[in-house]
Amino acid sequence: MEYWTDTNIILRFLTGDHREHSAAAKRIMLEANEGKHTLRVHSVVLAECCYVLEGPYYGYDRTTIGTALMTLLNSKGIKPESPVLLHALDIYMTHNVDFEDAFLAAASHRDQVPIVSFNKKDFQKCGCNVQDPMKMV
Numbered sequence: 458m459e460y461w462t463d464t465n466i467i468l469r470f471l472t473g474d475h476r477e478h479s480a481a482a483k484r485i486m487l488e489a490n491e492g493k494h495t496l497r498v499h500s501v502v503l504a505e506c507c508y509v510l511e512g513p514y515y516g517y518d519r520t521t522i523g524t525a526l527m528t529l530l531n532s533k534g535i536k537p538e539s540p541v542l543l544h545a546l547d548i549y550m551t552h553n554v555d556f557e558d559a560f561l562a563a564a565s566h567r568d569q570v571p572i573v574s575f576n577k578k579d580f581q582k583c584g585c586n587v588q589d590p591m592k593m594v
Contacts, residue, residue, distance in 0.1 A: 489534025507556035523550035
């Protein structure tokens with residue numbers, strides 16, 4: 458059986474900060490690893506994980522977050538919504554941009570489609586072709 462995984466399952470698994478919920482999340486992850494079920498991870502859930510984990514409550518750095526989430530996505534029984542997620546996490550860690558921008562950059566690389574944005578600086582440091590909307594006809 459496949460299940461979409463909510464952010465709170467991943468957060469409880471990674472942080473271990475709630476006795477009952479963390480134990481249940483760990484059990485679910487172990488069962489996925491044993492092939493009892495598959496846990497699908499949506500890009501929106503991954504974005505929320507990054508946002509919450511780097512926020513003031515947890516305060517983790519992007520390398521720690523990205524490494525943990527990459528390990529999770531590469532685990533047996535875990536099915537990322539898209540292969541772009543792994544590339545997005547790499548960009549998120551190495552270029553110091555928000556996950557949402559990293560995801561868009563990874564999709565731009567994959568599809569070879571430029572990005573239109575007022576935020577040229579962050580996308581350019583990710584190696585993207587970025588178009589300035591003020592200069593488009």
